[in-house]
Amino acid sequence: MTKVIPASELIINPDGSIYHLNLKPEFLASSVITVGDPERVAKISQYFDHIEVKVAKREFVTHTGTYKGKRLSVMSTGMGTDNIEIFMTELDALVNIDLHTRKIKPKHTALKIVRVGTSGSMRKEIPAGALVASNFAVGLDTLMQYYAADFSQKELAIGNAVQQSLGLGFRPYCFEGSKPLLERLCTNDTILGNTATCPGFFGPQGREVRLKPAIPDIIERLAAIDVEGVQLTNFEMETAGYYAMGKMLGHEVLSLNAIVANRITQEFVDDPSEVVERLIHHTLENI
Ligand code: R1P
Ligand code: URA
Incomplete structure:
Protein backbone atom coordinates (compact mmCIF):
# COMPACT_ATOMS: atom_id res chain seq x y z
CA MET A 1 0.00 0.00 0.00
CA THR A 2 1.43 3.39 -0.96
CA LYS A 3 1.34 5.87 1.91
CA VAL A 4 -0.70 9.04 1.96
CA ILE A 5 1.60 12.08 2.02
CA PRO A 6 0.39 14.41 4.81
CA ALA A 7 -0.81 17.96 4.06
CA SER A 8 2.10 19.41 6.05
CA GLU A 9 4.68 17.61 3.85
CA LEU A 10 3.26 18.40 0.43
CA ILE A 11 1.17 21.53 0.53
CA ILE A 12 -1.72 21.93 -1.93
CA ASN A 13 -3.44 25.31 -2.27
CA PRO A 14 -7.25 25.48 -1.82
CA ASP A 15 -7.71 25.65 -5.62
CA GLY A 16 -5.82 22.34 -6.06
CA SER A 17 -2.56 23.90 -7.24
CA ILE A 18 0.81 23.02 -5.73
CA TYR A 19 2.06 25.40 -3.01
CA HIS A 20 5.03 27.36 -4.39
CA LEU A 21 4.66 26.86 -8.14
CA ASN A 22 0.91 27.60 -7.99
CA LEU A 23 0.31 25.08 -10.78
CA LYS A 24 -2.25 22.35 -11.36
CA PRO A 25 -1.00 19.23 -13.18
CA GLU A 26 -2.86 20.10 -16.40
CA PHE A 27 -0.93 23.41 -16.64
CA LEU A 28 2.40 21.64 -17.18
CA ALA A 29 3.88 20.32 -20.45
CA SER A 30 6.18 17.27 -20.39
CA SER A 31 9.03 19.36 -21.87
CA VAL A 32 10.08 22.26 -19.65
CA ILE A 33 12.54 25.10 -20.32
CA THR A 34 13.75 26.69 -17.09
CA VAL A 35 15.39 30.07 -16.49
CA GLY A 36 16.56 31.95 -13.41
CA ASP A 37 15.22 35.38 -14.28
CA PRO A 38 11.37 35.63 -14.21
CA GLU A 39 11.54 38.23 -17.01
CA ARG A 40 13.23 35.70 -19.29
CA VAL A 41 10.04 33.58 -19.36
CA ALA A 42 8.21 36.02 -21.65
CA LYS A 43 11.37 36.42 -23.75
CA ILE A 44 10.95 32.73 -24.61
CA SER A 45 7.16 32.43 -24.75
CA GLN A 46 6.97 35.40 -27.16
CA TYR A 47 8.00 32.87 -29.84
CA PHE A 48 5.16 30.44 -28.97
CA ASP A 49 2.35 29.84 -31.51
CA HIS A 50 -0.01 30.53 -28.64
CA ILE A 51 0.13 30.65 -24.83
CA GLU A 52 -2.52 28.63 -22.97
CA VAL A 53 -1.45 29.29 -19.35
CA LYS A 54 0.29 32.13 -17.51
CA VAL A 55 0.80 31.69 -13.75
CA ALA A 56 3.09 33.56 -11.35
CA LYS A 57 3.93 33.21 -7.65
CA ARG A 58 7.10 34.55 -5.99
CA GLU A 59 10.00 33.95 -8.43
CA PHE A 60 8.16 31.04 -10.08
CA VAL A 61 6.58 32.25 -13.34
CA THR A 62 5.14 29.70 -15.78
CA HIS A 63 3.98 30.10 -19.38
CA THR A 64 2.70 26.96 -21.12
CA GLY A 65 1.92 26.89 -24.83
CA THR A 66 3.17 25.48 -28.11
CA TYR A 67 6.24 26.23 -30.23
CA LYS A 68 5.91 24.97 -33.82
CA GLY A 69 3.15 22.67 -32.56
CA LYS A 70 5.17 21.18 -29.65
CA ARG A 71 3.71 21.76 -26.17
CA LEU A 72 6.24 23.39 -23.84
CA SER A 73 6.29 25.02 -20.42
CA VAL A 74 8.76 27.83 -19.69
CA MET A 75 9.35 28.40 -15.98
CA SER A 76 11.53 30.68 -13.86
CA THR A 77 13.15 29.49 -10.66
CA GLY A 78 15.04 32.47 -9.26
CA MET A 79 18.66 31.96 -8.22
CA GLY A 80 20.34 29.15 -6.28
CA THR A 81 20.06 25.42 -5.62
CA ASP A 82 17.76 25.95 -2.63
CA ASN A 83 15.14 27.22 -5.09
CA ILE A 84 15.87 24.29 -7.42
CA GLU A 85 15.14 21.80 -4.61
CA ILE A 86 11.66 23.30 -4.18
CA PHE A 87 11.12 23.67 -7.90
CA MET A 88 12.09 20.10 -8.82
CA THR A 89 10.18 18.50 -5.93
CA GLU A 90 6.95 20.30 -6.81
CA LEU A 91 7.41 19.83 -10.56
CA ASP A 92 7.84 16.10 -9.97
CA ALA A 93 4.81 16.01 -7.67
CA LEU A 94 2.67 17.50 -10.47
CA VAL A 95 3.29 14.41 -12.60
CA ASN A 96 4.15 11.63 -10.14
CA ILE A 97 1.80 12.24 -7.21
CA ASP A 98 -1.98 12.11 -7.35
CA LEU A 99 -2.74 15.44 -5.67
CA HIS A 100 -6.27 14.27 -4.75
CA THR A 101 -5.35 10.99 -3.00
CA ARG A 102 -1.84 12.30 -2.02
CA LYS A 103 -0.32 8.99 -3.08
CA ILE A 104 2.61 8.30 -5.40
CA LYS A 105 1.22 7.23 -8.79
CA PRO A 106 2.02 3.62 -9.75
CA LYS A 107 3.38 4.68 -13.17
CA HIS A 108 6.37 7.06 -13.21
CA THR A 109 6.44 9.99 -15.66
CA ALA A 110 9.83 11.41 -16.65
CA LEU A 111 9.92 15.08 -17.62
CA LYS A 112 12.43 16.70 -20.00
CA ILE A 113 13.91 19.76 -18.34
CA VAL A 114 16.39 22.12 -20.02
CA ARG A 115 17.94 25.04 -18.11
CA VAL A 116 18.67 28.16 -20.18
CA GLY A 117 20.87 30.27 -17.91
CA THR A 118 23.76 32.69 -17.85
CA SER A 119 27.21 31.68 -16.68
CA GLY A 120 30.85 32.76 -16.28
CA SER A 121 33.71 30.97 -18.05
CA MET A 122 36.78 29.86 -16.09
CA ARG A 123 38.72 29.06 -19.30
CA LYS A 124 40.49 31.51 -21.60
CA GLU A 125 39.48 29.44 -24.65
CA ILE A 126 35.74 29.66 -23.81
CA PRO A 127 35.03 33.33 -24.53
CA ALA A 128 32.17 35.51 -23.40
CA GLY A 129 29.46 34.96 -26.00
CA ALA A 130 29.95 31.16 -26.17
CA LEU A 131 27.24 28.55 -25.47
CA VAL A 132 28.19 25.70 -23.12
CA ALA A 133 26.27 22.48 -22.45
CA SER A 134 26.99 21.02 -18.98
CA ASN A 135 28.05 17.38 -19.08
CA PHE A 136 28.93 17.02 -15.37
CA ALA A 137 28.04 19.53 -12.67
CA VAL A 138 29.65 19.83 -9.22
CA GLY A 139 27.69 21.45 -6.39
CA LEU A 140 29.83 23.48 -3.99
CA ASP A 141 26.76 24.07 -1.82
CA THR A 142 25.49 21.71 0.90
CA LEU A 143 22.13 20.63 -0.63
CA MET A 144 23.18 17.00 -0.94
CA GLN A 145 24.19 16.78 2.73
CA TYR A 146 20.41 16.42 3.25
CA TYR A 147 19.64 13.67 0.71
CA ALA A 148 20.96 10.16 0.19
CA ALA A 149 21.91 9.47 -3.42
CA ASP A 150 23.93 6.97 -5.41
CA PHE A 151 26.95 8.31 -7.27
CA SER A 152 28.94 6.68 -10.05
CA GLN A 153 32.67 6.07 -9.39
CA LYS A 154 33.50 8.97 -11.71
CA GLU A 155 31.04 11.34 -10.01
CA LEU A 156 32.53 10.39 -6.62
CA ALA A 157 36.07 10.91 -7.90
CA ILE A 158 35.21 14.38 -9.24
CA GLY A 159 33.55 15.34 -5.93
CA ASN A 160 36.60 14.09 -4.00
CA ALA A 161 39.02 15.99 -6.27
CA VAL A 162 37.08 19.24 -5.77
CA GLN A 163 36.92 18.74 -2.00
CA GLN A 164 40.67 18.14 -1.84
CA SER A 165 41.53 21.05 -4.13
CA LEU A 166 39.42 23.57 -2.19
CA GLY A 167 40.07 22.07 1.26
CA LEU A 168 36.34 21.89 2.04
CA GLY A 169 34.99 20.09 5.11
CA PHE A 170 32.41 18.18 3.03
CA ARG A 171 32.46 16.42 -0.32
CA PRO A 172 30.85 18.50 -3.09
CA TYR A 173 28.28 16.47 -5.03
CA CYS A 174 28.74 15.69 -8.70
CA PHE A 175 26.19 14.41 -11.21
CA GLU A 176 26.07 13.88 -14.94
CA GLY A 177 23.35 15.49 -17.09
CA SER A 178 20.97 13.62 -19.38
CA LYS A 179 22.81 11.87 -22.23
CA PRO A 180 19.78 11.84 -24.61
CA LEU A 181 19.24 15.59 -24.08
CA ARG A 221 42.24 25.56 -8.27
CA LEU A 222 39.03 24.39 -9.99
CA ALA A 223 40.44 24.81 -13.50
CA ALA A 224 43.48 22.65 -12.60
CA ILE A 225 41.34 19.60 -11.74
CA ASP A 226 41.31 16.79 -14.30
CA VAL A 227 39.50 13.57 -13.43
CA GLU A 228 39.60 11.08 -16.31
CA GLY A 229 39.48 13.99 -18.77
CA VAL A 230 36.69 15.86 -16.96
CA GLN A 231 37.74 19.50 -16.51
CA LEU A 232 35.56 22.26 -15.11
CA THR A 233 34.70 25.06 -17.54
CA ASN A 234 32.15 27.46 -16.07
CA PHE A 235 30.45 28.89 -12.98
CA GLU A 236 26.79 29.35 -12.24
CA MET A 237 24.37 28.69 -9.38
CA GLU A 238 21.79 25.99 -10.20
CA THR A 239 23.00 23.18 -12.49
CA ALA A 240 24.27 20.67 -9.90
CA GLY A 241 21.01 21.05 -7.96
CA TYR A 242 19.05 20.24 -11.14
CA TYR A 243 21.22 17.24 -11.95
CA ALA A 244 21.01 15.88 -8.39
CA MET A 245 17.24 16.30 -8.04
CA GLY A 246 16.68 15.09 -11.63
CA LYS A 247 18.66 11.92 -11.04
CA MET A 248 16.99 11.16 -7.69
CA LEU A 249 13.47 11.88 -9.03
CA GLY A 250 13.98 10.20 -12.43
CA HIS A 251 13.81 13.09 -14.91
CA GLU A 252 15.95 13.99 -17.94
CA VAL A 253 17.77 17.25 -17.20
CA LEU A 254 20.30 19.29 -19.15
CA SER A 255 21.78 22.69 -18.38
CA LEU A 256 22.71 25.08 -21.20
CA ASN A 257 24.81 28.14 -20.40
CA ALA A 258 25.08 31.49 -22.16
CA ILE A 259 28.58 32.66 -21.22
CA VAL A 260 28.30 36.35 -20.32
CA ALA A 261 31.68 36.78 -18.57
CA ASN A 262 35.18 35.37 -18.96
CA ARG A 263 36.84 35.32 -15.56
CA ILE A 264 40.35 34.85 -16.98
CA THR A 265 40.35 37.63 -19.58
CA GLN A 266 37.96 39.65 -17.37
CA GLU A 267 35.69 40.47 -20.32
CA PHE A 268 31.91 40.83 -20.08
CA VAL A 269 29.71 40.63 -23.19
CA ASP A 270 28.66 44.04 -24.55
CA ASP A 271 25.07 42.85 -24.83
CA PRO A 272 24.09 39.90 -22.59
CA SER A 273 20.66 39.73 -24.24
CA GLU A 274 22.29 38.76 -27.57
CA VAL A 275 23.93 35.55 -26.27
CA VAL A 276 20.86 34.67 -24.19
CA GLU A 277 18.65 35.17 -27.27
CA ARG A 278 20.92 32.86 -29.29
CA LEU A 279 20.64 30.21 -26.57
CA ILE A 280 16.84 30.60 -26.48
CA HIS A 281 16.56 29.94 -30.25
CA HIS A 282 19.01 27.04 -30.03
CA THR A 283 16.91 25.48 -27.26
CA LEU A 284 13.51 26.04 -28.87
CA GLU A 285 14.73 24.49 -32.13
CA ASN A 286 16.38 21.43 -30.58
CA ILE A 287 14.41 20.49 -27.46
C1 R1P B 1 23.53 35.04 -11.30
O1 R1P B 1 23.61 36.24 -11.99
C2 R1P B 1 22.44 34.15 -11.86
O2 R1P B 1 22.68 33.94 -13.27
C3 R1P B 1 22.84 32.55 -13.56
C4 R1P B 1 23.26 31.97 -12.23
O3 R1P B 1 23.09 30.58 -12.20
C5 R1P B 1 22.44 32.74 -11.24
O4 R1P B 1 21.13 32.29 -11.15
O5 R1P B 1 21.69 31.92 -14.09
P1 R1P B 1 20.36 32.66 -14.62
O6 R1P B 1 20.79 33.60 -15.70
O7 R1P B 1 19.48 31.58 -15.17
O8 R1P B 1 19.72 33.34 -13.44
N1 URA C 1 26.16 33.70 -13.47
C1 URA C 1 27.06 33.32 -12.53
O1 URA C 1 26.67 32.64 -11.56
N2 URA C 1 28.34 33.67 -12.67
C2 URA C 1 28.77 34.42 -13.70
O2 URA C 1 29.97 34.74 -13.76
C3 URA C 1 27.84 34.82 -14.68
C4 URA C 1 26.53 34.44 -14.53
Whole structure:
Protein backbone atom coordinates (compact mmCIF):
# COMPACT_ATOMS: atom_id res chain seq x y z
CA MET A 1 0.00 0.00 0.00
CA THR A 2 1.43 3.39 -0.96
CA LYS A 3 1.34 5.87 1.91
CA VAL A 4 -0.70 9.04 1.96
CA ILE A 5 1.60 12.08 2.02
CA PRO A 6 0.39 14.41 4.81
CA ALA A 7 -0.81 17.96 4.06
CA SER A 8 2.10 19.41 6.05
CA GLU A 9 4.68 17.61 3.85
CA LEU A 10 3.26 18.40 0.43
CA ILE A 11 1.17 21.53 0.53
CA ILE A 12 -1.72 21.93 -1.93
CA ASN A 13 -3.44 25.31 -2.27
CA PRO A 14 -7.25 25.48 -1.82
CA ASP A 15 -7.71 25.65 -5.62
CA GLY A 16 -5.82 22.34 -6.06
CA SER A 17 -2.56 23.90 -7.24
CA ILE A 18 0.81 23.02 -5.73
CA TYR A 19 2.06 25.40 -3.01
CA HIS A 20 5.03 27.36 -4.39
CA LEU A 21 4.66 26.86 -8.14
CA ASN A 22 0.91 27.60 -7.99
CA LEU A 23 0.31 25.08 -10.78
CA LYS A 24 -2.25 22.35 -11.36
CA PRO A 25 -1.00 19.23 -13.18
CA GLU A 26 -2.86 20.10 -16.40
CA PHE A 27 -0.93 23.41 -16.64
CA LEU A 28 2.40 21.64 -17.18
CA ALA A 29 3.88 20.32 -20.45
CA SER A 30 6.18 17.27 -20.39
CA SER A 31 9.03 19.36 -21.87
CA VAL A 32 10.08 22.26 -19.65
CA ILE A 33 12.54 25.10 -20.32
CA THR A 34 13.75 26.69 -17.09
CA VAL A 35 15.39 30.07 -16.49
CA GLY A 36 16.56 31.95 -13.41
CA ASP A 37 15.22 35.38 -14.28
CA PRO A 38 11.37 35.63 -14.21
CA GLU A 39 11.54 38.23 -17.01
CA ARG A 40 13.23 35.70 -19.29
CA VAL A 41 10.04 33.58 -19.36
CA ALA A 42 8.21 36.02 -21.65
CA LYS A 43 11.37 36.42 -23.75
CA ILE A 44 10.95 32.73 -24.61
CA SER A 45 7.16 32.43 -24.75
CA GLN A 46 6.97 35.40 -27.16
CA TYR A 47 8.00 32.87 -29.84
CA PHE A 48 5.16 30.44 -28.97
CA ASP A 49 2.35 29.84 -31.51
CA HIS A 50 -0.01 30.53 -28.64
CA ILE A 51 0.13 30.65 -24.83
CA GLU A 52 -2.52 28.63 -22.97
CA VAL A 53 -1.45 29.29 -19.35
CA LYS A 54 0.29 32.13 -17.51
CA VAL A 55 0.80 31.69 -13.75
CA ALA A 56 3.09 33.56 -11.35
CA LYS A 57 3.93 33.21 -7.65
CA ARG A 58 7.10 34.55 -5.99
CA GLU A 59 10.00 33.95 -8.43
CA PHE A 60 8.16 31.04 -10.08
CA VAL A 61 6.58 32.25 -13.34
CA THR A 62 5.14 29.70 -15.78
CA HIS A 63 3.98 30.10 -19.38
CA THR A 64 2.70 26.96 -21.12
CA GLY A 65 1.92 26.89 -24.83
CA THR A 66 3.17 25.48 -28.11
CA TYR A 67 6.24 26.23 -30.23
CA LYS A 68 5.91 24.97 -33.82
CA GLY A 69 3.15 22.67 -32.56
CA LYS A 70 5.17 21.18 -29.65
CA ARG A 71 3.71 21.76 -26.17
CA LEU A 72 6.24 23.39 -23.84
CA SER A 73 6.29 25.02 -20.42
CA VAL A 74 8.76 27.83 -19.69
CA MET A 75 9.35 28.40 -15.98
CA SER A 76 11.53 30.68 -13.86
CA THR A 77 13.15 29.49 -10.66
CA GLY A 78 15.04 32.47 -9.26
CA MET A 79 18.66 31.96 -8.22
CA GLY A 80 20.34 29.15 -6.28
CA THR A 81 20.06 25.42 -5.62
CA ASP A 82 17.76 25.95 -2.63
CA ASN A 83 15.14 27.22 -5.09
CA ILE A 84 15.87 24.29 -7.42
CA GLU A 85 15.14 21.80 -4.61
CA ILE A 86 11.66 23.30 -4.18
CA PHE A 87 11.12 23.67 -7.90
CA MET A 88 12.09 20.10 -8.82
CA THR A 89 10.18 18.50 -5.93
CA GLU A 90 6.95 20.30 -6.81
CA LEU A 91 7.41 19.83 -10.56
CA ASP A 92 7.84 16.10 -9.97
CA ALA A 93 4.81 16.01 -7.67
CA LEU A 94 2.67 17.50 -10.47
CA VAL A 95 3.29 14.41 -12.60
CA ASN A 96 4.15 11.63 -10.14
CA ILE A 97 1.80 12.24 -7.21
CA ASP A 98 -1.98 12.11 -7.35
CA LEU A 99 -2.74 15.44 -5.67
CA HIS A 100 -6.27 14.27 -4.75
CA THR A 101 -5.35 10.99 -3.00
CA ARG A 102 -1.84 12.30 -2.02
CA LYS A 103 -0.32 8.99 -3.08
CA ILE A 104 2.61 8.30 -5.40
CA LYS A 105 1.22 7.23 -8.79
CA PRO A 106 2.02 3.62 -9.75
CA LYS A 107 3.38 4.68 -13.17
CA HIS A 108 6.37 7.06 -13.21
CA THR A 109 6.44 9.99 -15.66
CA ALA A 110 9.83 11.41 -16.65
CA LEU A 111 9.92 15.08 -17.62
CA LYS A 112 12.43 16.70 -20.00
CA ILE A 113 13.91 19.76 -18.34
CA VAL A 114 16.39 22.12 -20.02
CA ARG A 115 17.94 25.04 -18.11
CA VAL A 116 18.67 28.16 -20.18
CA GLY A 117 20.87 30.27 -17.91
CA THR A 118 23.76 32.69 -17.85
CA SER A 119 27.21 31.68 -16.68
CA GLY A 120 30.85 32.76 -16.28
CA SER A 121 33.71 30.97 -18.05
CA MET A 122 36.78 29.86 -16.09
CA ARG A 123 38.72 29.06 -19.30
CA LYS A 124 40.49 31.51 -21.60
CA GLU A 125 39.48 29.44 -24.65
CA ILE A 126 35.74 29.66 -23.81
CA PRO A 127 35.03 33.33 -24.53
CA ALA A 128 32.17 35.51 -23.40
CA GLY A 129 29.46 34.96 -26.00
CA ALA A 130 29.95 31.16 -26.17
CA LEU A 131 27.24 28.55 -25.47
CA VAL A 132 28.19 25.70 -23.12
CA ALA A 133 26.27 22.48 -22.45
CA SER A 134 26.99 21.02 -18.98
CA ASN A 135 28.05 17.38 -19.08
CA PHE A 136 28.93 17.02 -15.37
CA ALA A 137 28.04 19.53 -12.67
CA VAL A 138 29.65 19.83 -9.22
CA GLY A 139 27.69 21.45 -6.39
CA LEU A 140 29.83 23.48 -3.99
CA ASP A 141 26.76 24.07 -1.82
CA THR A 142 25.49 21.71 0.90
CA LEU A 143 22.13 20.63 -0.63
CA MET A 144 23.18 17.00 -0.94
CA GLN A 145 24.19 16.78 2.73
CA TYR A 146 20.41 16.42 3.25
CA TYR A 147 19.64 13.67 0.71
CA ALA A 148 20.96 10.16 0.19
CA ALA A 149 21.91 9.47 -3.42
CA ASP A 150 23.93 6.97 -5.41
CA PHE A 151 26.95 8.31 -7.27
CA SER A 152 28.94 6.68 -10.05
CA GLN A 153 32.67 6.07 -9.39
CA LYS A 154 33.50 8.97 -11.71
CA GLU A 155 31.04 11.34 -10.01
CA LEU A 156 32.53 10.39 -6.62
CA ALA A 157 36.07 10.91 -7.90
CA ILE A 158 35.21 14.38 -9.24
CA GLY A 159 33.55 15.34 -5.93
CA ASN A 160 36.60 14.09 -4.00
CA ALA A 161 39.02 15.99 -6.27
CA VAL A 162 37.08 19.24 -5.77
CA GLN A 163 36.92 18.74 -2.00
CA GLN A 164 40.67 18.14 -1.84
CA SER A 165 41.53 21.05 -4.13
CA LEU A 166 39.42 23.57 -2.19
CA GLY A 167 40.07 22.07 1.26
CA LEU A 168 36.34 21.89 2.04
CA GLY A 169 34.99 20.09 5.11
CA PHE A 170 32.41 18.18 3.03
CA ARG A 171 32.46 16.42 -0.32
CA PRO A 172 30.85 18.50 -3.09
CA TYR A 173 28.28 16.47 -5.03
CA CYS A 174 28.74 15.69 -8.70
CA PHE A 175 26.19 14.41 -11.21
CA GLU A 176 26.07 13.88 -14.94
CA GLY A 177 23.35 15.49 -17.09
CA SER A 178 20.97 13.62 -19.38
CA LYS A 179 22.81 11.87 -22.23
CA PRO A 180 19.78 11.84 -24.61
CA LEU A 181 19.24 15.59 -24.08
CA LEU A 182 22.95 16.27 -24.48
CA GLU A 183 22.92 14.44 -27.84
CA ARG A 184 20.07 16.63 -29.07
CA LEU A 185 21.14 19.95 -27.64
CA CYS A 186 24.96 19.89 -27.77
CA THR A 187 25.36 20.69 -31.46
CA ASN A 188 28.14 22.33 -33.53
CA ASP A 189 27.51 25.76 -32.07
CA THR A 190 27.66 24.49 -28.45
CA ILE A 191 30.78 23.67 -26.41
CA LEU A 192 30.68 20.59 -24.17
CA GLY A 193 31.70 21.63 -20.66
CA ASN A 194 31.47 20.79 -16.96
CA THR A 195 29.98 23.21 -14.52
CA ALA A 196 30.80 24.38 -11.00
CA THR A 197 27.57 25.33 -9.23
CA CYS A 198 28.27 27.84 -6.46
CA PRO A 199 26.27 28.96 -3.42
CA GLY A 200 26.76 32.62 -4.35
CA PHE A 201 27.87 34.93 -7.16
CA PHE A 202 30.73 36.82 -5.51
CA GLY A 203 32.95 35.14 -2.85
CA PRO A 204 32.01 31.56 -3.82
CA GLN A 205 33.04 32.32 -7.44
CA GLY A 206 36.23 34.12 -6.35
CA ARG A 207 34.94 37.66 -6.97
CA GLU A 208 36.26 40.38 -4.67
CA VAL A 209 34.21 43.56 -4.32
CA ARG A 210 34.54 44.76 -0.71
CA LEU A 211 34.93 41.35 0.91
CA LYS A 212 37.94 39.08 0.39
CA PRO A 213 36.96 35.56 -0.73
CA ALA A 214 38.29 32.81 1.57
CA ILE A 215 39.62 30.97 -1.51
CA PRO A 216 40.91 33.83 -3.70
CA ASP A 217 42.44 31.43 -6.25
CA ILE A 218 39.30 29.28 -6.56
CA ILE A 219 39.27 29.68 -10.37
CA GLU A 220 42.83 28.39 -10.75
CA ARG A 221 42.24 25.56 -8.27
CA LEU A 222 39.03 24.39 -9.99
CA ALA A 223 40.44 24.81 -13.50
CA ALA A 224 43.48 22.65 -12.60
CA ILE A 225 41.34 19.60 -11.74
CA ASP A 226 41.31 16.79 -14.30
CA VAL A 227 39.50 13.57 -13.43
CA GLU A 228 39.60 11.08 -16.31
CA GLY A 229 39.48 13.99 -18.77
CA VAL A 230 36.69 15.86 -16.96
CA GLN A 231 37.74 19.50 -16.51
CA LEU A 232 35.56 22.26 -15.11
CA THR A 233 34.70 25.06 -17.54
CA ASN A 234 32.15 27.46 -16.07
CA PHE A 235 30.45 28.89 -12.98
CA GLU A 236 26.79 29.35 -12.24
CA MET A 237 24.37 28.69 -9.38
CA GLU A 238 21.79 25.99 -10.20
CA THR A 239 23.00 23.18 -12.49
CA ALA A 240 24.27 20.67 -9.90
CA GLY A 241 21.01 21.05 -7.96
CA TYR A 242 19.05 20.24 -11.14
CA TYR A 243 21.22 17.24 -11.95
CA ALA A 244 21.01 15.88 -8.39
CA MET A 245 17.24 16.30 -8.04
CA GLY A 246 16.68 15.09 -11.63
CA LYS A 247 18.66 11.92 -11.04
CA MET A 248 16.99 11.16 -7.69
CA LEU A 249 13.47 11.88 -9.03
CA GLY A 250 13.98 10.20 -12.43
CA HIS A 251 13.81 13.09 -14.91
CA GLU A 252 15.95 13.99 -17.94
CA VAL A 253 17.77 17.25 -17.20
CA LEU A 254 20.30 19.29 -19.15
CA SER A 255 21.78 22.69 -18.38
CA LEU A 256 22.71 25.08 -21.20
CA ASN A 257 24.81 28.14 -20.40
CA ALA A 258 25.08 31.49 -22.16
CA ILE A 259 28.58 32.66 -21.22
CA VAL A 260 28.30 36.35 -20.32
CA ALA A 261 31.68 36.78 -18.57
CA ASN A 262 35.18 35.37 -18.96
CA ARG A 263 36.84 35.32 -15.56
CA ILE A 264 40.35 34.85 -16.98
CA THR A 265 40.35 37.63 -19.58
CA GLN A 266 37.96 39.65 -17.37
CA GLU A 267 35.69 40.47 -20.32
CA PHE A 268 31.91 40.83 -20.08
CA VAL A 269 29.71 40.63 -23.19
CA ASP A 270 28.66 44.04 -24.55
CA ASP A 271 25.07 42.85 -24.83
CA PRO A 272 24.09 39.90 -22.59
CA SER A 273 20.66 39.73 -24.24
CA GLU A 274 22.29 38.76 -27.57
CA VAL A 275 23.93 35.55 -26.27
CA VAL A 276 20.86 34.67 -24.19
CA GLU A 277 18.65 35.17 -27.27
CA ARG A 278 20.92 32.86 -29.29
CA LEU A 279 20.64 30.21 -26.57
CA ILE A 280 16.84 30.60 -26.48
CA HIS A 281 16.56 29.94 -30.25
CA HIS A 282 19.01 27.04 -30.03
CA THR A 283 16.91 25.48 -27.26
CA LEU A 284 13.51 26.04 -28.87
CA GLU A 285 14.73 24.49 -32.13
CA ASN A 286 16.38 21.43 -30.58
CA ILE A 287 14.41 20.49 -27.46
C1 R1P B 1 23.53 35.04 -11.30
O1 R1P B 1 23.61 36.24 -11.99
C2 R1P B 1 22.44 34.15 -11.86
O2 R1P B 1 22.68 33.94 -13.27
C3 R1P B 1 22.84 32.55 -13.56
C4 R1P B 1 23.26 31.97 -12.23
O3 R1P B 1 23.09 30.58 -12.20
C5 R1P B 1 22.44 32.74 -11.24
O4 R1P B 1 21.13 32.29 -11.15
O5 R1P B 1 21.69 31.92 -14.09
P1 R1P B 1 20.36 32.66 -14.62
O6 R1P B 1 20.79 33.60 -15.70
O7 R1P B 1 19.48 31.58 -15.17
O8 R1P B 1 19.72 33.34 -13.44
N1 URA C 1 26.16 33.70 -13.47
C1 URA C 1 27.06 33.32 -12.53
O1 URA C 1 26.67 32.64 -11.56
N2 URA C 1 28.34 33.67 -12.67
C2 URA C 1 28.77 34.42 -13.70
O2 URA C 1 29.97 34.74 -13.76
C3 URA C 1 27.84 34.82 -14.68
C4 URA C 1 26.53 34.44 -14.53
